[in-house]
Amino acid sequence: MSNKIIDHEVIQHLLFHKSLSGDAEDSSRIERYIEMVKQAESGEHLTIDNPFDKSIALAFELVIQQKLDPWAIDLVKFSSLYLKRARKERINLVVAGKILYMAWRILNMQSHDVMVNAEKSDNGDGGEDEISWGDLAIDEWYSDDETYSYTKMVVDKQKLPIIEPVRRKAARRVSLIELIEAFDKARKEAEEYQLLERLRKKEKERILREARSRMKGTVHEEHFEQDVEKVWKRIQQFNGRAIPFNALCNFENKDERIATLVALLHLAQDRKIRVYQRRFPFGKIYVKNIT
Missing domain, CATH: 1.10.10.10 (Winged helix-like DNA-binding domain superfamily/Winged helix DNA-binding domain)
Known part of the structure; x- marks a missing residue:
């Protein structure tokens, strides 16, 4: 199967989900994904400066080059390929590792929600929990917790500490749109977290200045x-x-x-x-x- 056919399948996959989209924001986001696919095909994604956008574009490139089925992506295989490619392109491995880790957590949470909601459906009690950097209890990009350990394993080239999301292994693989949406959500969470860190730093400096002045x-x-x-x-x-x-x-x-x-x-x-x-x-x- 040629890359051209794969490109077509990827774009058709995205267009299908765009046709199901109910609002302009979703349509615009999928249009951005389609543009990234075109950039990945031409190699333009390698010139992207934003590390988050580059990480997402790299995911599209892998699907195309490795001829992965956009409707059924093996997450373990994808993760291994993704991190090898990130090293080759010298993409910030801390960023890449964090985004990949967060995407896994999001997909795992979604699987868990499906299971819990199914169990609660008889009682009419459901709902989807949001996951954020706060839920992961991290204080910086590098911190002494499970996400730090994950990223350190990535940097040290150790075996990937990946756990299959609940019921995904038995039920089905993940689609490309699910994976990219998880990447995109991880990117947004990371950007929000970095903004909060800058605000924290400014506030800490302000308090220190005022305290010294009063003393x-x-x-x-x-x-x-x-x-x-x-x-x-x-x-x-x-x-x-x-x-x-x-x-x-x-x-x-x-x-x-x-x-x-x-x-x-x-x-x-x-x-x-x-x-x-x-x-x-x-x-x-x-x-x-x-x-």
């Missing part, structure tokens, strides 16, 4: 270095584990709480620790030694 000429200023040293010693006792902010001070004592927070911001600025929230803006504050 000038006060008793707190005289004890600032001692506070920093005391908090740093407490953090080191946790041996690199994530620490809830309230475990580092008497949270009920306002002065101690403020002094500890200022010390943490100082240590974060010195790149000794990472301060983050798993759910912004009202989630618990965590601290992690990164030295």
Whole structure:
């Protein structure tokens, strides 16, 4: 089967789903996918600067070059091919690994929802849960959790830690549109997460500036270095584990709480620790030694 036939099948697959689309936004998104297929055919996708769009375009290229059936894609085979291709093109493996991981989680969640909704249908209780970076409990692109381990395995070229989505293996493979939609959703989640990280960073810098300004000429200023040293010693006792902010001070004592927070911001600025929230803006504050 030639690539031209595969290209035609891929485009027909996308056009079929476009014909089923009920709104302009979905149609526009599928049109963008079709354009990516054309770019993949001509090699133009390799010049795309945006790492997320490039990762999606790479998926189309793989389907075309490897002659994969757009109606029944083997996820394990696709994932292996995808990461090999990402290495070859020197695409940011952290981004590629994250997007692939997130796409798997989305597809797995969708499969789980189908199973749960089917079980609940008799009671009329259903609904689809949304999955986000917050649900994955990550604080940065590289963090000490399962997604970090996944990406590290990708970078270190270890065996892919892939688990088949619930019931997909037994029931059916995933279609190209499902896979690309999962990639696209992962891209959007990642962009939103990066925006929140920038906002967090700006807010942290603002709080630190204000705190230092208020401390000038006060008793707190005289004890600032001692506070920093005391908090740093407490953090080191946790041996690199994530620490809830309230475990580092008497949270009920306002002065101690403020002094500890200022010390943490100082240590974060010195790149000794990472301060983050798993759910912004009202989630618990965590601290992690990164030295």
